[in-house]
Every structure is written in structure tokens, then in C-alpha cells.
Amino acid sequence: MTSPGRTGVYVCHCGTNIASTVDIAGVAEFARRLDGVAIVRDHKFLCSDSGQKLIQEDIKRLGLTHIVGAACSPLMHEVTFRQVCQAAGLNPFSFQMANIRERVSWVTQDGRQATQKSKSVIAAAVRRVRHHRPLIARQVPITPAVLVVGGGIAGIEGALRLANAGKQVILVEREPSIGGHVAMLDRTFPTLDCAACILVPRMVEVARHPEITLLSYSQVESVSGFVGNFRAQLRQKARYVNEALCNGCGICVEACPWDDIPSEFNQEMGKRSAIYFPYSQAVPYLPLIDASHCAYFQRGTCKACQKACPTGAIDFEQQDQFQEFEVGAIILATGFQLFDPSRAIQYGYGRWDNVLTSLQFERLCHPSGPTGGKVVMKDGREPGSIAILHCIGSRDENFNRHCSRICCMASLKFARMVKEQTPARVFEFYVDMRAFGKGYEEFYEQVQRAGVIFVHGKGAEVIRQRDKLLVKAEDTLLGRQVIVPVDMVILAAGLEPHQDAAEVAHLFGIGCTEEGFFMERHPKLAPFETAVEGVFIAGACQGPKDIPDSVAQGAAAAASALALIDKGVVDVEPIAAVVNPILCSDCWLCVNECPHQALSRVAFQERMVACINEAMCQGCGTCVVTCPAGAISQPGYTNEQLLAEIEGLLVGET
Amino acid sequence: MAGLSYWTEEQLDPSFAAQVTPDVEKLRTCIQCGSCTASCPTASLMSMSPRQLWGLVRLGLKDEALQSxxxxxCTTCRACAAHCPRGIPLSDTMIGLKACAVQEGLHVPQGLSLLHNTIKTTHNISGDPNQERLAWSTNLPQPLSNIEGKTSADVLYFVGCVASFYPRAYSIPQAFGRVLNQAGIRFTTLGEHEWCCGYPLYNAxxxxxxxxxxxxxxxQVKELGVSNLVTTCPSCFYAWTTIYPGFVDLPVRLRIRHAAQFLAELLDNRRIKPGILPRVxxxxxxxxLGRKSQEYDTPRQILNSLPGVELHEMANIRDNALCCGGGGDVEIFSDEATMEVAMRRLQQALDVEADIIVSACPQCKRALLNAAQRMRQSVRVLDVAELIWEAMLSKVEW
Structure with a gap:
């Protein structure tokens, strides 16, 4: 039996967060009667300077050996209180947190039950902590390189910040060119400066930066390792064009006879050929062959591009390339996908001509878009009237409940752009006008002055009657049903997570929120970190964002990654599992089960036994529970500690 | 401005919303976007829009709400609920308001009180003697016989009041019955023992x-011991499948289908063989059938499978379909409202140059036929069963 030692229990009120539900005095009184408890105190804010000092003084004055903090989640303040212990001369692992906030006071309003559960949780912590042994935090070296996944505005920002700090960056982009959605935009709100002018120089900088390895048309296949020491396997898809030989002259594109394929970049409004440049300012500026539409790949003949190429760069035999990189940190900046309005049948998208998505309208306005920047209808005529419908697929339980944040402002921008270019009448059908950013409300006012007609009411339906599109809504301010005939409808489609966001999240071990965006570690204090240390998120993959916010988050993620890898070493929890070779029965179950490949076989007294690589072990405990001989244990999670904790929970108040 | 409102404690009844809506918390989340009003087929006839009504209900201004x-x-067409971005059960709230008015004995239209008495005394909505339920079966060159209370039948055909008592809709059971006979399906009806399904009362x-x-x-169904029940009326279908289980346990083995679903199976199995019918x-x-039972595809599959038939879709389709105006007992309250909506719908059919409007509901057929008559249009309105029967009669072999 371990001696109970001298344990100090500190119960936090957390203002009223805990105290309004839990009977603090009752809990403290209960803790005082527990075996081995030398002192119990409560404090309004235990994490405050005075709370920390209180614990430190008690440790010194009363010779405490273990500390229990009954407060919030260990994610919040475990590190704080470990440091308090350390400062007072105790091993930091002499501390145990009892979470009576997130797991007690915040999940019930029943004070009696909350108090009872608090007592159980504290009893468990007190019983457990006496089995804590001093542990020394491990330090492992860090690979000073960062993998950035996604080459949109956020990923580009992150990559450039890191590269400019002299760190090696691997930038992976799934599409054939970097640039993301911003590359498709004509102008940006609220300043109306051209999107290309802010983006293209950054893209070029990425391409020529000596510290950045750009892998476009590439995907992450697998990731292993842990903070400071990740290993990522990447697949670069075959373009069927030899990058070293191609000079970007474009003769192949002109030679290709298959030139009626809907252009993805122009949102299916223009055409491209089977061998094509993603767009005119693409980075890298390399053509690629779309094998699904290429006559050679589909029927075995043609090769017009190969015959035309002056440098012999076309390579039909090219295969996908696999590469492996070691990095210390990862930034995910995979962006969003636009809501497909054909899912909301009432808007006639895909059924009626001249019903466009916001991105289609951007392409229509873009000087290099399908109409050379002219706002015209499908038949080439200029529209006499345009309706812009807000909240399509956003703030809607049938599709996405969240607000997509950027659509109000993008819609105002569209109205403004139409007004600049044509005498058309413009109607904005909105539900709530959300002009939250710097200069946005002023922009709204500017667009109002331009004579745009604002209708407070959601556009509910678009049908075609003869040559007009009829938009139906309620003008809620006038309280009447209105039908507005127009020539063109722009659907401000919402932003949603990529279809495969959950799979990508799984690949990197992070979580997703209810709506499917990547989950941040803390919504306020760590919006660009994730539950996995060393994996950061930036841009619209975390939630809908405009350009300034995406850039800010890209830079913030880069700064955090830089802070991590620049230190050279990283503290790792000393919870790597340990094999007792004498007990090991040489069955290999653990070696096969370990998800981190941390176990291997080594010779021991003429036998081959399991051995754990401390640097690779993540302390997940899989081997511990797998071992039939009970030969593996894990510091911080020993059988004694866990059993004592369970005992405390079960015995509770009695 | 309708004067100055004093919102005193007496006027704002906090319990009112919960009394009329199945989900008061949902109703509170209304963002007043007006999608409901914009989607509503009868909103233009209302002095207060549905959106404004939710505002009153949410506040608890009971008297003002009930007076509207x-x-x-409300035709209970559910277009409002289908488009509501907050997913509020608006159509059910309309019914809740009616129930509240009935309970308090306030503002209940006389026609609906009469309807109640009629159904209670004659067990059908028309007031004719219930023994005449099978009038449609005799009104044929070769009457359909032996179709009542047969225990050995494969299928029980629940005919419904509209098709049984309104001659304009007789042709639906007549066609359906003859198709079944041709397909060799042994069917029966409850005859005079069929009572109104109750849906008109539910909607009132x-x-x-x-x-x-x-x-x-x-x-009656239990006594007959059949395991298949088929209706040509989608209101009866919805009542049987969705409302009845809230009252009693249905026989476990009872399979309930709408005629369109049943006919689609017969076509699939080639139990019936349509000839070529060149019609738009x-x-x-x-x-x-659509918004309330989520059955949009089967009737369209039938139309697309009939040789010669060309389907032109109207502007409003599927979950965005426009009501015929004939639902929700509105016709009893205001036949002009029903007519106005039906004419709008008929115009949509004319816009796509259809020879025939096909539906799968006797009440839709009645409403649209009345509209065609008012508009002096010769467009035909047929039930999907009737169209199939016509295709089967077509001399041209496929």
C-alpha cells in the first residue's frame, strides 16, 4: 500500500461558472475527510495569480506531496498548475486535475447532482494522485520544415511567411494550379481592387521561392508521426507533360481537336480542350491532359499534342509520382466548396438559363472570363434587370445551418459591379444584411446610394415565364407578396466544407464541427490550432471566411508553426509505454497493433522481445491493453493509478 | 398603421404559441424572411401574410391571430414548410390555429361546422347516403361487379369520398378498377362500410x-383480413400512412400504397401492357402525395415509361409544386380562393403546351377541371390511372 502522502485539494469557483451549480463549501468539507488530504481550500479564480501563489505557499509551508485542482478541463489549465507545482519544488506530474466545470457544472442545472458528482470526481483524483511518480518530460528534436496543404489565399500566405523566415515549406495543392477560389474572382469587396492584383504576385513569389517546394496536382496519401516529426506521403498525379521540357508555349493546346469540354475554372460557362492550362495566370504555368476526355486515352489514337509539341514534352507514359517528406508541423488550408444550388429546386438553377451562382457571375465579370468581362445573358444581350438572392444554401436547415459570412458583401459587390457596367436595375433580396468587417457598412451605404433596390425578404422561388425570370418573395417591410420579372438571377450560394473534408480530417487525426468544417482547438484562444499538436488550420476549411480573415489566419498559423519548429526541440509528455522484457512472452501482438510503428523486436537474454521506441510512442495505450502477459505499462496511466481513480469514482461520497 | 399597440401582460399570452404549434422553440427561431408568404398559393388573398401571423403567434397576441x-x-399544401429555412412546422401550426379556434368556438366558418355534421351523420363529405358509395361502378357500359367486401381479394381499394360522390371524379375509380381487372388483380372495396378517412376533419x-x-x-380492414390497401386519393393515403398510426395500431402486415405506386409495379412486372399514346x-x-408523402418520382416514371407520352414539366414542380387550391377544406371556406389558385396552376400547364394535365388525386382533378371550365380551355385533366387505361385501350400495339 502506497502511503497516502500529503495531498492539497483546491476547489475553484471559476467565478460563478462552477459555484452557481456546485455547493463549493459542501464539496470542500467532503474533501477534507478524504484519506491523505492535508488541506482543502477554495478560490474564486484558482488560475489567477493569487490562486497560484496560494498553492505554491501551501506546498512549501505544509510540505504537500501531491496537488489536486478541482476546476476546469485539463486542456485549459493542467499545464498552468503543473508549472505551479514545479515552481514550488514539486515534480510537475504530482498534480491531478478534477474537471468539475466542463463535465459537471456546465452540463447540468441540478445542483444536488452536480455537487454529488463533484465529490466523486475529487475523490477519484485524490486516490489517483497518490500513485503519481515523478516523471521527467522528454524532449525530442524537431524537423524544421512545414507541410502546407492547400494553395489558396490562406495556404499561400502561410507558406510565404514561413519561407521568408528561412524555413523549408512543402506546399501541396490538389488542383493543377495554386490560387484557390480567389483566382476566380474579378474584384474584391469593399475596396473593389482587382483580385488578380493581390493574388498573382503572391503566387509567382511562391513559385520562385527557394525555400518552397511546390507540388501542384498532388495529394497527401498518408501521414504518420507526431508533433515535430511528421512523415507525409504525397502523390503527384500524372499531367502527361514533362515539367522539365515544357516551355509553356501552348502550341499543344491549340493543336488539340477536343476543345468543347466545359471549363472547370470558368464554372462550366466556357470551354477548354483536353490538354489545357488551368487558366492564363496559373502557377505552375504548365498544361495538363485530362485523360477522361483525351482521345488518345479514350480511343488509343490522336496524339495531336505530342506531334505539335516543339520540345517533346508530352509524355503519355507518365505515371503518378510518390514522394515522402519529413516535417515538424502541418498547416491545413484546404478551403471550401460552393453550395450547389441545383439542390434547392425552387431556384431553377440548371433548369433556367441566366440563373447563375456567385462564382459564375465572378467569371462573367472577369476580363479573362468567358465573355471577356462583359455582363451579358446567354444569348449575348445585356440584361435590363438583375436579381441577387442572398442566403442560398446558407442559414437554411434544409442545407447548411451556418451563415456563410461573405455572401452579403459579395452580393453588394455584384450590385455595384453591375451598376458600373450597365444601366440595369438591380434588386437585392436579403434576409439580414451582415456587413461586419472594416469598411463594410460604408460599402453597403455606397451601394444603396447607387440606386440598388433592396428587398427585405428571402427570394423564395425563380421560375421562367416566356423570356423573363420571375423572382417571388415577400417584401416583409411592406408586408406583401411580390413577383419581380428580371433577365438574370445571381444566387449567392453559401460556403460549405469540401465533400471529402471528413476524410481529410481523419487523415490528419483532427476533428470536424457539426457543419463539417475542421475543428479548432479552442474557438477563441486557439482558432488556428487543432486537437493534434503540430497540426494547424487556416482559412475557410475552419469556417467561412473572407480574404482578410483567411490571410490573417494563414499568417497566424504560420507564426504558430514557426514558434514550434524554431525551438529545435519539443517537449513530449513522458507517457511513452515501457515493456518489461522479463514478462514479455514474445507474441508480437503489440508490434502489429501499434498505430505509430513504435514497437519492434530486440534480442534479450537469447529471446526476441518487444521494445518501444520512446520517440515514436504517442502514449495511446493500445499496446498496453493488447499485451496478454501484462508486460507493458505506461507512466501516468499505470494500473494502480487507473484502478485507484475508478475506485474513487465508484466509492464517491461514502 | 393599425393604431397604437399597448403590449400589456393581458394581451401577450405566453402560452398561446405552445397551444397551436407542435414545436414552440422552433417557431421562436423564425427569422421573418417571408419565404413562407412567398411560397404560399393563397397569400395574395390574405389580409395578413403567414409571416405576420407567426409574428403574432410568437408574441402571444392570441385574439388578433385568431381573428385573421x-x-x-391555408390549403395545407406545405410549400411554406418545405422552404422555411428554419424548418418550422408551419403547415401544422396553421392546423393548430384552426384547432384552437374550433376549441374556443371562435370564428369557425359555417361551412366547416356543416362539414363536421355531414361527416358525423352520413360518414362521407357529400351528405349523400353512404350506401351510394359504389355508384361509379355501375355507371359503365360493362359495370364492375362483385367488388364489395370480398375476403379473398388480393387488394382492398379504398376509394375515398371525392371519387365516390363527385361525378367529375368517377372516371378515376372506373379506370383504376378496369386496369386492375385487366391485370388479373382480385380487388375489393368496403362499399357502404367505407367511411370518410377523416382527413377533412383533421384539416379543419x-x-x-x-x-x-x-x-x-x-x-373493417382487419375484419376483411387483406394485407394490401391501395388508394387513388393521396389524402386518404396520407391519412392512412401518417395520421392513423397516431390513433390506433394498424395491422402489422398491412401494406398501404397509392395507386400510382401500385400501377408502377404492375407496369414493371408487365402485368399491364400499354399501347402507344402520342400525347404531350x-x-x-x-x-x-408529393410534399407530404415525398413521392415525386414514381408517377413521373410511369409517364416516362408510357410509349408515345411526352412529359413537359411545368414551372413549379416536385417540392416546389404549386397547389391546385383544392386542399385544406379551403374550397368549403372560399371556393373563389380555390378557383384562383387552380387557374394559376392551369395556366402553367397551358404554358408548357400540354394536351393533358396528369395528376394522382381526385380533388386536384376536380379543382383543375373547374378552372379549365372557367377559363374556357379544352385541356384535359386525367388521373395517372386514367392515362394508363387510355394507353391500354390504344389500338396501336407497342
């Missing part, structure tokens, strides 16, 4: 009053 005619003009806010109708019909048709989604 808005909820009596008299839900409790339908209990004995439900009990009677279910008892359009399909009108009945609200009770």
Missing part, C-alpha cells in the same frame, strides 16, 4: 373528431 382569416385560407382543426372514423375503417402531358404533383 389567414389560417382558414377537428382532429379529435376523426377518432371514430379511424377506428371504424381500421376495424404535364404532371401536377398533389401536395398530399
Amino acid at each position: 382569416q389567414t389560417y382558414w385560407l 382543426g377537428m382532429q379529435d373528431e376523426m377518432a371514430d372514423l379511424v377506428a371504424h375503417n381500421v376495424a 402531358v404535364t404532371y401536377h404533383d398533389p401536395c398530399d
Whole structure:
């Protein structure tokens, strides 16, 4: 039996967060009667300077050996209180947190039950902590390189910040060119400066930066390792064009006879050929062959591009390339996908001509878009009237409940752009006008002055009657049903997570929120970190964002990654599992089960036994529970500690 | 401005919303976007829009809300609920308002009180003697016989009041019955023992009053021991599948289908063989079959499978379909409202140059036929069963 030692229990009120539900005095009184408890105190804010000092003084004055903090989640303040212990001369692992906030006071309003559960949780912590042994935090070296996944505005920002700090960056982009959605935009709100002018120089900088390895048309296949020491396997898809030989002259594109394929970049409004440049300012500026539409790949003949190429760069035999990189940190900046309005049948998208998505309208306005920047209808005529419908697929339980944040402002921008270019009448059908950013409300006012007609009411339906599109809504301010005939409808489609966001999240071990965006570690204090240390998120993959916010988050993620890898070493929890070779029965179950490949076989007294690589072990405990001989244990999670904790929970108040 | 409002404690009744809506928390989340009003087929006839009504209900301005005619003009077509971005059960709230008015004995239209008495005394909505339920079966060159109370039947055809008592809709059971005969399906009806399904009372806010109708019909089905029940009326179908289980346990083995679903199977199995019918048709989604029962595809599959038939879709289709105006007992409250909506729908069919409007509902057929007559249009309105029967009669072999 371990001696109970001298344990100090500190119960936090957390203002009223805990105290309004839990009977603090009752809990403290209960803790005082527990075996081995030398002192119990409560404090309004235990994490405050005075709370920390209180614990430190008690440790010194009363010779405490273990500390229990009954407060919030260990994610919040475990590190704080470990440091308090350390400062007072105790091993930091002499501390145990009892979470009576997130797991007690915040999940019930029943004070009696909350108090009872608090007592159980504290009893468990007190019983457990006496089995804590001093542990020394491990330090492992860090690979000073960062993998950035996604080459949109956020990923580009992150990559450039890191590269400019002299760190090696691997930038992976799934599409054939970097640039993301911003590359498709004509102008940006609220300043109306051209999107290309802010983006293209950054893209070029990425391409020529000596510290950045750009892998476009590439995907992450697998990731292993842990903070400071990740290993990522990447697949670069075959373009069927030899990058070293191609000079970007474009003769192949002109030679290709298959030139009626809907252009993805122009949102299916223009055409491209089977061998094509993603767009005119693409980075890298390399053509690629779309094998699904290429006559050679589909029927075995043609090769017009190969015959035309002056440098012999076309390579039909090219295969996908696999590469492996070691990095210390990862930034995910995979962006969003636009809501497909054909899912909301009432808007006639895909059924009626001249019903466009916001991105289609951007392409229509873009000087290099399908109409050379002219706002015209499908038949080439200029529209006499345009309706812009807000909240399509956003703030809607049938599709996405969240607000997509950027659509109000993008819609105002569209109205403004139409007004600049044509005498058309413009109607904005909105539900709530959300002009939250710097200069946005002023922009709204500017667009109002331009004579745009604002209708407070959601556009509910678009049908075609003869040559007009009829938009139906309620003008809620006038309280009447209105039908507005127009020539063109722009659907401000919402932003949603990529279809495969959950799979990508799984690949990197992070979580997703209810709506499917990547989950941040803390919504306020760590919006660009994730539950996995060393994996950061930036841009619209975390939630809908405009350009300034995406850039800010890209830079913030880069700064955090830089802070991590620049230190050279990283503290790792000393919870790597340990094999007792004498007990090991040489069955290999653990070696096969370990998800981190941390176990291997080594010779021991003429036998081959399991051995754990401390640097690779993540302390997940899989081997511990797998071992039939009970030969593996894990510091911080020993059988004694866990059993004592369970005992405390079960015995509770009695 | 309708004067100055003093919102005193007496005027704002906090319990009112919970009394009329199945989900008061949902109703509170209304963002007043007006999608409901914009989607509503009768909103233009209302003095207060549905959106404004939710505002009153949410505040608890009970008297003002109940005084409005808005909820009596609701066809329960559910377009509002289908488009509501907050997912509020608006259509059910309209019915809740009717129920509240009925309970308090306030503002209940006389026609609906009469309807209640009629159903209670004659067990059908027309007031004709219930023994005449099979009048349609005799009104044929070769009458359909032996179709009542047969225990050995494969299928029980629940005909419904509209097709049984309104001659304009007789042709639906006549066609359906003959198709079944041709396909060799042994079917029967409950004859005079079929009572109104109760859905008209449900829509009038008299839900409790339908209990004995439900009990009677279910008892009859149990007694007959059939395991297949088919309706040509989507309202009866919706009542049987969705409302009845709230009253009584249905026989476990009872399979309930709408005629369109049943006919699609017969076509699939080649039990019936249509000839070539060169017609341009359009399909009108009945609200009770479409939005309420989520059956949009089967009737269209039938139309697309009939040789020669060309389907032109109207502007409003599927979950965005426009009501015929004939639902929710509105016709009893205001036949002009029904007519106005039906004419709008008919115009959509004319716009796509359809020879025939096909639907799958006797009440839709009646409403649209009345509109065609008013508009002096010769467009035909047929049930999907009728169209199939015509295709089967077509001399041209496929």
C-alpha cells in the first residue's frame, strides 16, 4: 500500500461558472475527510495569480506531496498548475486535475447532482494522485520544415511567411494550379481592387521561392508521426507533360481537336480542350491532359499534342509520382466548396438559363472570363434587370445551418459591379444584411446610394415565364407578396466544407464541427490550432471566411508553426509505454497493433522481445491493453493509478 | 398603421404559441424572411401574410391571430414548410390555429361546422347516403361487379369520398378498377362500410373528431383480413400512412400504397401492357402525395415509361409544386380562393403546351377541371390511372 502522502485539494469557483451549480463549501468539507488530504481550500479564480501563489505557499509551508485542482478541463489549465507545482519544488506530474466545470457544472442545472458528482470526481483524483511518480518530460528534436496543404489565399500566405523566415515549406495543392477560389474572382469587396492584383504576385513569389517546394496536382496519401516529426506521403498525379521540357508555349493546346469540354475554372460557362492550362495566370504555368476526355486515352489514337509539341514534352507514359517528406508541423488550408444550388429546386438553377451562382457571375465579370468581362445573358444581350438572392444554401436547415459570412458583401459587390457596367436595375433580396468587417457598412451605404433596390425578404422561388425570370418573395417591410420579372438571377450560394473534408480530417487525426468544417482547438484562444499538436488550420476549411480573415489566419498559423519548429526541440509528455522484457512472452501482438510503428523486436537474454521506441510512442495505450502477459505499462496511466481513480469514482461520497 | 399597440401582460399570452404549434422553440427561431408568404398559393388573398401571423403567434397576441382569416385560407399544401429555412412546422401550426379556434368556438366558418355534421351523420363529405358509395361502378357500359367486401381479394381499394360522390371524379375509380381487372388483380372495396378517412376533419382543426372514423375503417380492414390497401386519393393515403398510426395500431402486415405506386409495379412486372399514346402531358404533383408523402418520382416514371407520352414539366414542380387550391377544406371556406389558385396552376400547364394535365388525386382533378371550365380551355385533366387505361385501350400495339 502506497502511503497516502500529503495531498492539497483546491476547489475553484471559476467565478460563478462552477459555484452557481456546485455547493463549493459542501464539496470542500467532503474533501477534507478524504484519506491523505492535508488541506482543502477554495478560490474564486484558482488560475489567477493569487490562486497560484496560494498553492505554491501551501506546498512549501505544509510540505504537500501531491496537488489536486478541482476546476476546469485539463486542456485549459493542467499545464498552468503543473508549472505551479514545479515552481514550488514539486515534480510537475504530482498534480491531478478534477474537471468539475466542463463535465459537471456546465452540463447540468441540478445542483444536488452536480455537487454529488463533484465529490466523486475529487475523490477519484485524490486516490489517483497518490500513485503519481515523478516523471521527467522528454524532449525530442524537431524537423524544421512545414507541410502546407492547400494553395489558396490562406495556404499561400502561410507558406510565404514561413519561407521568408528561412524555413523549408512543402506546399501541396490538389488542383493543377495554386490560387484557390480567389483566382476566380474579378474584384474584391469593399475596396473593389482587382483580385488578380493581390493574388498573382503572391503566387509567382511562391513559385520562385527557394525555400518552397511546390507540388501542384498532388495529394497527401498518408501521414504518420507526431508533433515535430511528421512523415507525409504525397502523390503527384500524372499531367502527361514533362515539367522539365515544357516551355509553356501552348502550341499543344491549340493543336488539340477536343476543345468543347466545359471549363472547370470558368464554372462550366466556357470551354477548354483536353490538354489545357488551368487558366492564363496559373502557377505552375504548365498544361495538363485530362485523360477522361483525351482521345488518345479514350480511343488509343490522336496524339495531336505530342506531334505539335516543339520540345517533346508530352509524355503519355507518365505515371503518378510518390514522394515522402519529413516535417515538424502541418498547416491545413484546404478551403471550401460552393453550395450547389441545383439542390434547392425552387431556384431553377440548371433548369433556367441566366440563373447563375456567385462564382459564375465572378467569371462573367472577369476580363479573362468567358465573355471577356462583359455582363451579358446567354444569348449575348445585356440584361435590363438583375436579381441577387442572398442566403442560398446558407442559414437554411434544409442545407447548411451556418451563415456563410461573405455572401452579403459579395452580393453588394455584384450590385455595384453591375451598376458600373450597365444601366440595369438591380434588386437585392436579403434576409439580414451582415456587413461586419472594416469598411463594410460604408460599402453597403455606397451601394444603396447607387440606386440598388433592396428587398427585405428571402427570394423564395425563380421560375421562367416566356423570356423573363420571375423572382417571388415577400417584401416583409411592406408586408406583401411580390413577383419581380428580371433577365438574370445571381444566387449567392453559401460556403460549405469540401465533400471529402471528413476524410481529410481523419487523415490528419483532427476533428470536424457539426457543419463539417475542421475543428479548432479552442474557438477563441486557439482558432488556428487543432486537437493534434503540430497540426494547424487556416482559412475557410475552419469556417467561412473572407480574404482578410483567411490571410490573417494563414499568417497566424504560420507564426504558430514557426514558434514550434524554431525551438529545435519539443517537449513530449513522458507517457511513452515501457515493456518489461522479463514478462514479455514474445507474441508480437503489440508490434502489429501499434498505430505509430513504435514497437519492434530486440534480442534479450537469447529471446526476441518487444521494445518501444520512446520517440515514436504517442502514449495511446493500445499496446498496453493488447499485451496478454501484462508486460507493458505506461507512466501516468499505470494500473494502480487507473484502478485507484475508478475506485474513487465508484466509492464517491461514502 | 393599425393604431397604437399597448403590449400589456393581458394581451401577450405566453402560452398561446405552445397551444397551436407542435414545436414552440422552433417557431421562436423564425427569422421573418417571408419565404413562407412567398411560397404560399393563397397569400395574395390574405389580409395578413403567414409571416405576420407567426409574428403574432410568437408574441402571444392570441385574439388578433385568431381573428385573421389567414389560417382558414391555408390549403395545407406545405410549400411554406418545405422552404422555411428554419424548418418550422408551419403547415401544422396553421392546423393548430384552426384547432384552437374550433376549441374556443371562435370564428369557425359555417361551412366547416356543416362539414363536421355531414361527416358525423352520413360518414362521407357529400351528405349523400353512404350506401351510394359504389355508384361509379355501375355507371359503365360493362359495370364492375362483385367488388364489395370480398375476403379473398388480393387488394382492398379504398376509394375515398371525392371519387365516390363527385361525378367529375368517377372516371378515376372506373379506370383504376378496369386496369386492375385487366391485370388479373382480385380487388375489393368496403362499399357502404367505407367511411370518410377523416382527413377533412383533421384539416379543419377537428382532429379529435376523426377518432371514430379511424377506428371504424381500421376495424373493417382487419375484419376483411387483406394485407394490401391501395388508394387513388393521396389524402386518404396520407391519412392512412401518417395520421392513423397516431390513433390506433394498424395491422402489422398491412401494406398501404397509392395507386400510382401500385400501377408502377404492375407496369414493371408487365402485368399491364400499354399501347402507344402520342400525347404531350404535364404532371401536377398533389401536395398530399408529393410534399407530404415525398413521392415525386414514381408517377413521373410511369409517364416516362408510357410509349408515345411526352412529359413537359411545368414551372413549379416536385417540392416546389404549386397547389391546385383544392386542399385544406379551403374550397368549403372560399371556393373563389380555390378557383384562383387552380387557374394559376392551369395556366402553367397551358404554358408548357400540354394536351393533358396528369395528376394522382381526385380533388386536384376536380379543382383543375373547374378552372379549365372557367377559363374556357379544352385541356384535359386525367388521373395517372386514367392515362394508363387510355394507353391500354390504344389500338396501336407497342
